[in-house]
Each structure stands twice: as structure tokens, then as C-alpha cells.
Amino acid sequence: MKHELKIYNSYTRQKEQFESIVPGYAGLYVCGPTVSGESHMGHARPYITFDVVLRYLRHLGYKVRYVRNITDAGHFEEEGRVAQDKVFEKAKLEKLEPMEMVQKYTNLFHHGMKLFNNIEPSIEPTATGHIIEQISMIETIIEKGYAYEVNGSVYFDVSKYAASYPYGKLSGRVLEDQLETTRELDGQDEKRNKADFALWKNAPPEHLMRWKSPWGEGFPGWHIECSAMSSKYLGEVFDIHGGGMDLQFPHHESEIAQSTIAHGHAPVNYWMHNNMITINGKKMGKSYNNVIKLSELFSGNHELLAQAYHPMVIRFYILQTHYRSTLDFGNEALQASERAARRLWEAYDVLQKLTHPGNAVATDAALDQQVSTWLKECTDFMNDDFNTAKVIANLFELAPVINGIKGGQVKADALSADTFALLKTSFDTFLIDILGMQPLQAEQGDKLDGVLNVLIDIRKEAKKRKDFALSDEIRNKLAAAGVLLKDEKDGTISYTVE
RNA sequence: GGUCGGAUGGCCGAGUGGCUAGGCUCAGCUCUGCAAAAGCUGCUACAGCGGUUCGAAUCCGCUUUCGACCUCCA
Incomplete structure (x- = not known):
């Protein structure tokens, strides 16, 4: 496959030429939502980011299998302070069946993804639907001697793993530091080492979600689900694994360790991590209690929101920044994005209606050349680790040319027929197909x-x-x-x- | 405390050695019956202090400052 796509690999901390394992095919796994609550603005970022990754890979001609999980059993803390299924906790609060609640938030999540115009995953596996696979993987790890059982729980032996493998390389940390943690957490005494993490947790009697296992009734540790499901659907080694930066440790680091032992080799060739959305400089997240839910964003119903924002405005806002930079929430910035998105879409509309007089030679050679360059650069920018911010900047360079042709400030024959045709198809390709933008207004009846x-x-x-x-x-x-x-x-x- | 990453014009935000990023705002102009839209023009910044270099927002050092991760987290 001929292309120049370079991806910043978090694992090696550098940009690398992308080459898929199987020519023409690409496997993409992205950590999906925990459906124990409503998605917020911060969640929008990875799904929009990796939607563009998916779209661009397809644009390059890859057949992509896009797997994005649904964590519907809650994130069980391996050494949790709560030591309880969070899904269960919330369910009690809302007087809902756990699965009823999980369904509700899954539906809401899907609704949000649709509004963002994100392409659905090829496979969207649930954690609860893959208990057998997870148990089987844990058994393998035990057999290989890298996990041990205590009181019906199973822990991964990080120290043993670190002796022969580069534990901590992805997240850039040193095992010794991890061992010095002074934090006193539940289940700590069961572990041989503080850095060990749970593969399986014994379920206390009041725990609703529980499954039979060789170690008694319990539930899977958080990290194992992604390893089990990604290997099942994408293979023991696959191309790209994406997710938020906050998942690098311990989630992704643990995934690497588990899979390396279970399958004998590291699971992922390219690790991609999007940066966080911040609000007043602080990460938007449930632990900070500063989230703006998607429904609030779309309705404007939140004290920090000056107005409602269209999903396409959010999408555009996110894509105007490179995915590895933090993005600070702000009404002013969002409003700027709204105007910008409108203007760009307007230019797109105008372009659709424009026709070219048919001259083969451009009467304004310099402009013709400039337009060609701007268009060609869009490809270069995408190839440079998906620099959507620069792509958008170039589309804005083209807007005055398009509007100028319509308004008469640019002569209709300024561009050659070929360049004009290229402008028309490329603008469409980048704005619609790759950036995945849609009109901000519904079509009128x-x-x-x-x-x-x-x-x-x-x-x-x-x-x-x-x-x-x-x-x-x-x-x-x-x-x-x-x-x-x-x-x-x-x-x-x-x-x-x- | 450890590890890592930021600090760019009124606001948002690209950019890693020399060339105007881009958007929004603001001001002026053109067009228009008036608007709106569009087009044109202007506003030229890189936290501070040193250093390297012919040349630094970009490399190095120090300082200040903000943040992320280390615990569930996109």
C-alpha cells in the first residue's frame, strides 16, 4: 500500500511510518465507554479523534476492522477503595436493574456518537459478553506462572514480569517507584506486591454482577477485558490501539503485560493517545466533578454554557486542535468554532454550485499553483500524524478563492479546469469524508x-x-x-x- | 514526593532554526436602496533570564508558572 502516513507511537515516543501487519487491512482498537453514566464532553474527544483515524485509513484504501468495546460491568478497582462494582452501586441509587441502566447509557452513548457523525465500529463487544474469554486468558497467565490466586481473587505478578520484560515503558515509569506507594488500599494485603493488579476479583455476597470461575464467583479485573476482546477480534498482535492519555497507566500498561504473557508477544504495533479536554485548565473528569455532559452541551443547559452547541460545532472545535494537545473548554472558543464551521460549510455549499467555464489553461497561474499546493498539503498534513488543525487551516485558505469566484472578485477562468475539478473533489473529500463534517442546519422540507x-x-x-x-x-x-x-x-x- | 508535558498576539490555536499558520474578535474599505453575506486591508505574538548560532517561538541551561499521570478516569 502506497502512502506516507506517519503515526506518533506513544510506545516509542516518536513518529513512525505506518505499515499494517496484513497489507491492505488494518486493525483498530479503541477503549470504549464505561456505561455506568452519561458521556461528557471529554469523552467526545477520543471517539471523534479515532473516527478521523478510521476515516483516513479507509481513505487510504485500507479495509479497517474497528473494534470499540462497551464496558458494561463497571470498572472494578483492583485494589478499590470501594471494593465494589460501581455499576451495582449506581444501580441501587437509581433503582434500576444493572443491565437496565447499562442499556440506558449505552443507548445514550450511541445517540451521541450518531450526532457527532462518528462511524459505528465494526464490532462493539461488551465485557459481560466475554467473560469466558477473559477467564480463559487468566488461566493461561496462571499456567505460565505470572499470576497467583488469593482468596478467590487472581493477581498479575508485576515484579516477576518486570524481571524479563520492559514493564512501564509505555507510560514511562519505573517499577521501583510503584512499589513505594504509601497508599493503603483494600485488597493490598492479598497482593504480593503493591504494583500487582487484579485479573479477577472475588465477589462479596452483596455483589449483583457475578460469574462462576475456577476461583469461585467473582468478576473480571478491568484491564483484562480489552486484552481478551482485542485479541479475539483483531488477533494476538494488531495494528493500532487508541484511547485517552489517562489510560496509559495503568490500563494500557497492564494490557501489554497480560497479553505479552498470554500470547508470548506484545499485542500492539502502534499505541495512540489523545490528550485531555480541560476546563479552567483542569482536566474534565468525574473525579474533578467538572464535567459537562453531552446532553447539556447540546441543550445549553449548564451554568458554564452561554448557549447550546451543535454537535458539529463540537466536532469542529475538537478537530481544530491537534489530538495530542490539551484543549481547553471555553464559550468564546466554542462560539468562534461555530462561526468558523458555518463559514467553511457555506464555502463548501457555494463550491458545489459553482461551474467552471472549461478553459484548460489557468488565466491566473499563480493562484492556480497556490490552490494546487494548498490541496496537496492537506494530504501531507493528514499523513503527519493526523494534523487536522492544519488541514482545516488550508481549507480556510481556499474559502476566499471559492467565495471570490462566486462574488466576482476572482475570475471564473482563473483556475484551470483540472485544478477546479481537483478543488471540488478534494474539498469534498477532506471536509466530508475525512473530517466527517455535516451541515449545521437540517435540510429544509x-x-x-x-x-x-x-x-x-x-x-x-x-x-x-x-x-x-x-x-x-x-x-x-x-x-x-x-x-x-x-x-x-x-x-x-x-x-x-x- | 516521583515521572512526564505545557507556557504563542484581545480570545482559541498550528508550528521545532531563517519564510504571513488558520479561526474568532476589533477597525477601515469595496459591493449593496439599506442590511446580511462575501471580498480586500490593518492589528505581527511566541513566560522570564542567560547561552549556542550568521540567524531561535523553535536547540541547551536556569528561573517562574500551569497541568497530567502515579487511584476509577477518554
Whole structure:
């Protein structure tokens, strides 16, 4: 496969040329949501980021199997302070069946993903649906001597692992530091070492979600689900594993250790981690109690929100920043993104309606060259670790050219037919296919269109008679009703519905 | 405390040795009956202090400061 895609690999801390294991095919695994609560703005980032990764890989011609799990058994803390299934806890609070609650938040999550125009995963496995696979993997690890059972719980022996493998390489930490943790946590006494993590936890009697295992009734440790499911659907070694930076340790580090022992080799060729969304400089997260839920974002119903924001505005906002940088929430910034997204979409719309006179030679060679360069650079930017921020910047460079052709500031024959055609297809490819943008307004129905055209015709007549009182009244009243009229240069009148 | 990463113009945010990032805001202009939209023009920043270099936002050192992870977390 011929392409120049370079990916920043968190494992090696450098950009590497991407080569898939099987030519033409790519396996992508992304850590999905824990469906014990509603998704918030921070969750939007990885799913939009990796949606663009998926889209770009497909654009390059890869057949991609995209696996994104649903953690529906809660994240059981291996040495949890609560030492209890969080899903169960919340369920009691809401007086719901655990599976009922899990279903509710799964549905909400899917709804949000759809609004963001994220492509659905090829496979969306659930943790509870893969208990057998997880148990089997734990058994293998025990057989190989890297896990031990205590009181119905199974722990991974990190010290033993670290003796022969580079434990801590992904997250850049030293085992000795981990062992010095002074924190006193539940289950600590069961472990041989503080750095050990649970593969399986014995379930206390009140625990609702429980499964039979060789070690008694219990539930799986958090990290094992991703290892079991990714290897099942993508193979023991697969191409890309993505997730938030906050998962690097201990989650991903543990995944590497488990899989390395169970399968005899490291599981992932390219580790990708998106940075966090912050709010007032602090990470947005449930532990900080500073989250803005997706539903609040879309409705504007939150004290920190000056207004509601369209899902496409959020998407655009996120893609305007490189995925490895932090992104600070702010109304001003969001509003800027809204205007920007509108303007870019407008330019896209204009471009769709433009036609080219057909001249094979550009009358403005410099502009023709510049446009070609801008378009070509978009590919370079995507290849450079998915630099969507730069792609968007270049699309903005093109907007004045497009609008200029329409407005007459740029001559229709300034570009050659070939360049114009390239502009048209490329703009579409990058904005729609790769960045996954959609219009911010829904398409209007035929009936509303008919009604508005009646008013527009009346206004045209009034303008012809120089009856500006009437024409302004129509425009102002429609504006008050949320319909903006525009008098185009050619005498036609167009409208946009807010 | 340990490890790691930031600090860029009014705001957001790219960018790793020399070339205007881009967006939003603001001001002016063109177009327009007036608007809106669009186009054009202007606003030229890189936390501080040293150092390397012909040349540094970009490399090195120190300082200040913010944050992430070390515990569930996207």
C-alpha cells in the first residue's frame, strides 16, 4: 500500500511510518465507554479523534476492522477503595436493574456518537459478553506462572514480569517507584506486591454482577477485558490501539503485560493517545466533578454554557486542535468554532454550485499553483500524524478563492479546469469524508421552501417598485422568525434557517 | 514526593532554526436602496533570564508558572 502516513507511537515516543501487519487491512482498537453514566464532553474527544483515524485509513484504501468495546460491568478497582462494582452501586441509587441502566447509557452513548457523525465500529463487544474469554486468558497467565490466586481473587505478578520484560515503558515509569506507594488500599494485603493488579476479583455476597470461575464467583479485573476482546477480534498482535492519555497507566500498561504473557508477544504495533479536554485548565473528569455532559452541551443547559452547541460545532472545535494537545473548554472558543464551521460549510455549499467555464489553461497561474499546493498539503498534513488543525487551516485558505469566484472578485477562468475539478473533489473529500463534517442546519422540507419562495417573490416585486418599507418588513419579520434572507449579487434571494 | 508535558498576539490555536499558520474578535474599505453575506486591508505574538548560532517561538541551561499521570478516569 502506497502512502506516507506517519503515526506518533506513544510506545516509542516518536513518529513512525505506518505499515499494517496484513497489507491492505488494518486493525483498530479503541477503549470504549464505561456505561455506568452519561458521556461528557471529554469523552467526545477520543471517539471523534479515532473516527478521523478510521476515516483516513479507509481513505487510504485500507479495509479497517474497528473494534470499540462497551464496558458494561463497571470498572472494578483492583485494589478499590470501594471494593465494589460501581455499576451495582449506581444501580441501587437509581433503582434500576444493572443491565437496565447499562442499556440506558449505552443507548445514550450511541445517540451521541450518531450526532457527532462518528462511524459505528465494526464490532462493539461488551465485557459481560466475554467473560469466558477473559477467564480463559487468566488461566493461561496462571499456567505460565505470572499470576497467583488469593482468596478467590487472581493477581498479575508485576515484579516477576518486570524481571524479563520492559514493564512501564509505555507510560514511562519505573517499577521501583510503584512499589513505594504509601497508599493503603483494600485488597493490598492479598497482593504480593503493591504494583500487582487484579485479573479477577472475588465477589462479596452483596455483589449483583457475578460469574462462576475456577476461583469461585467473582468478576473480571478491568484491564483484562480489552486484552481478551482485542485479541479475539483483531488477533494476538494488531495494528493500532487508541484511547485517552489517562489510560496509559495503568490500563494500557497492564494490557501489554497480560497479553505479552498470554500470547508470548506484545499485542500492539502502534499505541495512540489523545490528550485531555480541560476546563479552567483542569482536566474534565468525574473525579474533578467538572464535567459537562453531552446532553447539556447540546441543550445549553449548564451554568458554564452561554448557549447550546451543535454537535458539529463540537466536532469542529475538537478537530481544530491537534489530538495530542490539551484543549481547553471555553464559550468564546466554542462560539468562534461555530462561526468558523458555518463559514467553511457555506464555502463548501457555494463550491458545489459553482461551474467552471472549461478553459484548460489557468488565466491566473499563480493562484492556480497556490490552490494546487494548498490541496496537496492537506494530504501531507493528514499523513503527519493526523494534523487536522492544519488541514482545516488550508481549507480556510481556499474559502476566499471559492467565495471570490462566486462574488466576482476572482475570475471564473482563473483556475484551470483540472485544478477546479481537483478543488471540488478534494474539498469534498477532506471536509466530508475525512473530517466527517455535516451541515449545521437540517435540510429544509419542500413545503417550507415553497412558503418562503412565496414571500421571497413578494419581496422581489416590492424591491422592483422600490417599496423598501415592505421589503424590509418581510426581511425583518422573517429574521425574527429565524429565517435570514440574503440579496445575492445576481438579483436572486437566498435564505438560511437558523 | 516521583515521572512526564505545557507556557504563542484581545480570545482559541498550528508550528521545532531563517519564510504571513488558520479561526474568532476589533477597525477601515469595496459591493449593496439599506442590511446580511462575501471580498480586500490593518492589528505581527511566541513566560522570564542567560547561552549556542550568521540567524531561535523553535536547540541547551536556569528561573517562574500551569497541568497530567502515579487511584476509577477518554
